[in-house]
Amino acid sequence: MHTLLEVESISKKFGDLSANVNITFSVSEGEILAVLGENGAGKTTLMNIIFGHYLPDSGSIKFKGSHIPFGNTKESINLGIGMVHQHFTLAENLSVLENIAIGNQSLLGLSIDFKKIEKKIINISDEFGLSVDPHAIVSDLSIGEKQRIEIIKTLYGDCKLVILDEPTASLTPQEVDQLFLIIKSMVKAGLGVIIISHKLDEILRISDRIIVLRNGELTGSMEKTNFNKTILAEMIVGKKIVRPIKKEGRKKEKLINIRALNVSPNIGSPMGLSDINFELFGGEIHGIAGVSGNGQRTFAEFLAGHIWPDSGDIFVSGNHVNKFTPEEFMNLGIAYIPEDRNSDGVVGELSILENGILTETRNPMIANQFGFLNRKRSKDFVSEICERNDVRFQSLNQPARLLSGGNIQKLLIGRWLKRNPQIIVACQPTRGLDEGAIASVQSLLLTERDRGRAVLFITEDLDELLLVSDVVSVMFDGKLIGPYPSEELEKREIGLMMTGGDVL
Amino acid sequence: MRLESRESYSPFLSIVAPFAAIIFSLFCAFILLFIAGAPPLESFFHLLKGAFGSPNALAETGARATPLILTGLAAGIAFRAKFWNIGAEGQLYAGALAATFFGTGLIQLPQFLMIPFLFLVGGVAGALVILPLVILRQLYKVDEVVTTLLMNFIILLFVSYLLEGPMKDPMSLGWPQGSPVIDNGVLPQILERTRLHFGFLIAILAALSLWIVLSRTSFGFKIKAVGHNTSATFHAGIPVFRTVLIVACLSGAMAGFAGITETAGLKGYLTLDLSPGFGYTGIAVAMLAALNPIGIIFSALFLAMIYVGADSMSRAVNVPTYLADVVVAITVLSVLVSLILINYKIQIGKLRF
Known part of the structure; x- marks a missing residue:
């Protein structure tokens, strides 16, 4: 040769x-x-x-x-x-x-x-x-x-x-x-x-x-x-990776209930959703698999309040939702970790400090009644996020774009966790991260699940999907198949369903 | 040639680069003066003398800076949110129209109420012009560069129609101009027997207030975030539509204020040549100041100095006043290039900057 x-x-x-x-x-x-x-x-x-x-x-x-x-x-x-x-x-x-x-x-x-x-x-x-x-x-x-x-x-x-x-x-x-x-x-x-x-x-x-x-x-x-x-x-x-361990889950009350949801395709989300019935429980990680472009992102954005549905009912913690804005869904206790953290998550040119308080402009701790920002408290607020979630940085004033993907993700997740959400919608949260960061994002989600939060976990990585989720659904062509308990599924079966084949 | 993003922000470079750009552009002006057959150094002397050489010259520079500060703020605040308002010229005339409509006898108030009232209606008029355009952009993605720019011509032609017809001053001996603003509405002079009027202080006050809003409040923070990354800001639950709407209205109001200072301060009445392109020059003012409100005060003064100084330079050494426009254009271009240098490393072949 x-x-x-x-x-x-x-x-x-x-x-x-x-x-x-x-x-x-x-x-x-x-x-x-x-x-x-x-x-x-x-x-x-x-x-x-x-x-x-x-x-x-x-x-x-x-x-x-x-x-x-x-x-x-x-x-x-x-x-x-x-x-x-x-x-x-x-x-x-x-x-x-x-x-x-x-x-x-x-x-x-x-x-x-x-x-x-x-x-x-x-x-x-x-x-x-x-x-x-x-x-x-x-x-x-x-x-x-x-x-x-x-x-x-x-x-x-x-x-x-x-x-x-x-x-x-x-x-x-x-x-x-x-x-x-x-x-x-x-x-x-x-x-x-x-x-x-x-x-x-x-x-x-x-x-x-x-x-x-x-x-x-x-x-x-x-x-x-x-x-x-x-x-x-x-x-x-270069070191040993501590893989997150999934403890026995304890399913709690129903936090999200979606009945007969239909969303038509539009510019932002070219794939619509048809006749989705979906339930999400506290203390449970519900994984959604699918080849990208089959509607998972549309579904996640709907749950973040970005999209008005054509028809269907959605109940969050028992309340019927009829206003679809990010503000409203934030107030309902939903945290949304977007798929593309650089374009939808952080504002790269702004500092870590500013990114850390982006969701907090209505928080009286951060902005007083006249709208003036409290720099000292903002700093404490963001420092705490970074400390608790192991975000590594040189200075709080450095632009967020200089952080590594893992640190950006930990900052974003930490920012949402500070709001004490009941439901976390995570769209491909580990994509493009290194092994160490993947493990810490996964264990962050598992910790929240063990604390009784509901987690919707969208990923294309099937190993990860089966490792983290309690139940798994598959999204194909705007329809949701499942849910199935994750222990009963094989990677290949999910793969088949992702491309429209019938398995079960 | 390649551009590489700088890893860290250098405060030294960010201060030195714009000044170097200004010096470079003055050097270019030097060459142009030389080609025009004027002695460059002497010409510069006349330019400075014309802008600062006497109380009257100073007052004139201040008076010229007044509308430039306001239109500069109009561009500055809108550009921060990446709303490209090119329509300050039209919004300025909308403000001036409001001053003529309400301020020439329709409403009679004591002076301490009349002047704020005029600014109020001028600001609202400027904002009303921009309001449909910002809604069109936010809902239907209609390009605001096109709409705000074209709106300028519509408004200017409308003003022209009004001044030739319904709003024409019957006492104007046939000139197309509006009736004079009533005495209680006229902005008092700051310096006796000069054209420097109260509007100058109002413009500075507006710049200071905007600076505080932009740098200290959560609203200013939202503007900055929207400007840098609309999508991430939206995802964080900040009402992007509302924020851009308010920014655009504020921008229109600032330009409307400039219409008031010119009508009620400088001239006393509305004419078609009220603004020699203040709305457009405001964009240069804002760019030169990197959209910083305090910087806008100084860049407006700098451009006013060049325009006012160039008038007396042209009389003294017999060069065209257009040189002022050329110098301003070169300055803006060099400052923009210097801003790129602050953020990027430039590599041409093996050379690196």
Whole structure:
């Protein structure tokens, strides 16, 4: 096997932060190399250097034996390095064929030979088992299908090395299986593959070799023959992770009761809800699974008071609700942890202090009757949030955008918990967090459940769903299936329901 | 060329950068004066003399700064909430119309009531102009840049119609102008025999009050939060619609105040050339001050100095007064670039700033 890529002593700093320190590794033809590490460990930076997005401070990269110039994406593509980004870069309103044509045509060309492109697409999909319809419009496709198009786009440029950045992030278990078959056929054809991920189980299944990054440094590597999950987990985190333990739950009174709820699609929430019947009890974590875009977010936003329903009744703690504003739902004791914490949770440019009191502008402790803010009390208020929830920061006055994802999430959750909510609606609260932060967010939710609060927990990560929830429902096409007790469910059954199959 | 976000905020840079920008723009003015064939240093001397050289010059600068402070506040407060009110010019005329409608004999009050009353109706008029536009934006996402801008022309043409017809002063010998504001409504002079009037103090008072509201109260906090991230603010249960509505009305009211100071303070009556674009210059004033109300006082004074000084410079060294506009434009551009420098590192090839 020939060595395809040789990375030697690559270092990169952003300001004072070392994103990559002296990293050396190589990939051979027909090999699957996994790069593991938490968020912020430097995986994506490293791949961006190889792909030519960033300039390294020092080091060198050889591809098929010759040095590649840095900071030249075009040259990297020409040499045969392709990257499938975590966030897709497809034009939603165009067809598959057109999307692939865009990336591979000269801007000045007068005509596009669609026939030729289509033929090549069909060749590629036959060779690697990537079934797609070249004439389908991208917006009609599922996430797994969109990913396949991204892969075809990459392979279309005759690449020799494919970099996949978090490819399984939002796939169902079935889609992951399909993806892995595709990857296997790629290496069979002699390509090299680099997979970036933080999901250990999946990586162990597919890769030939694993390297681990932590805080920008290469902390270890391991061959397939001696893979060891426990050791790898410790290499990734650098310490032992205390997984939250779920104690026996005690179901209490009914806090939310929803009857025959219908919500029509609108601009903010393209997927509507149809005929939802739902009950949420105190002392219970109700997990909702679903492929993103099937209405989970709409449901969560409805429970946060953002959406007026078309029909249906909702009772919170026995009271019939007929006013749908965030203010009203906050007063009913509902805390909403939004899916996108950076755009819907914190105001990045404002300080930690200001973000901490954003929900408290009507709190007489914080703002007096003339509307003047009490700086001293605000400071005490936010300091307490940060202390109790282990939010780490340099100064309360630093902009919140400088906090890590985990610290932002802990600040947001802490801010809501200060209001003593009876019901917590958490939408993908652990997405994109590192293992340590995931564990602390999960145990925060479990603690609230043990205190008798009701928690609605929406996630795409099925391991997490089964670990944390007491009961599980599945959202598909705006309808709610379930609930089922979580002990009686298998991951694969949930996966099937997520794609519309009947199981139980 | 790349921009990289700075990790930390440098107080030193945030003070030095705008001043460096102003010095840079004066340097550009230097070159322009040179090209225009005037001795640059002498021209600057005349500019400063024209703006500060005598009590009358000072008073004139203050009088010119008055509407600029108010329109600057109008832009400043709205821009903080990312409501792009480009319509201060129209709102100013709406205020001036209110002054002419109520202040020329319809209502008679003693002076200590008449002046606040005029400001009240002027402010309400400015706010009423903006009200439908902010509702359109909040409910139907109609771009306020377009609506507020176009509203300027509607109002100006409306004023033109009124001054040629129903509101024309019968004593004006045929000139299209409104009747004079009654004596009790006229803003008293601060300095005898100059044009500096009471409106200047009111403008400063307005700036100070807005500063307190913006920096100390929960309402000011909400404005800031809405401006930086509407969605997160909404998620936190803050009534975004109401906040933007009040901000827009306050903004319109400030511009309406400027209409009052010009009608009841400077001129005494409404004409079509009441404002040589104060509404638009107010945007430059606000940008120059990075939307800070206290800063707006100083940037309004700075621009007033350039405009007033440029008049006497043009007489003394025979260059066009348009140079003032050019200098103001360059200053605003350089200050905006300097603000980018405060927040971002700039990398061009291997060079870093």
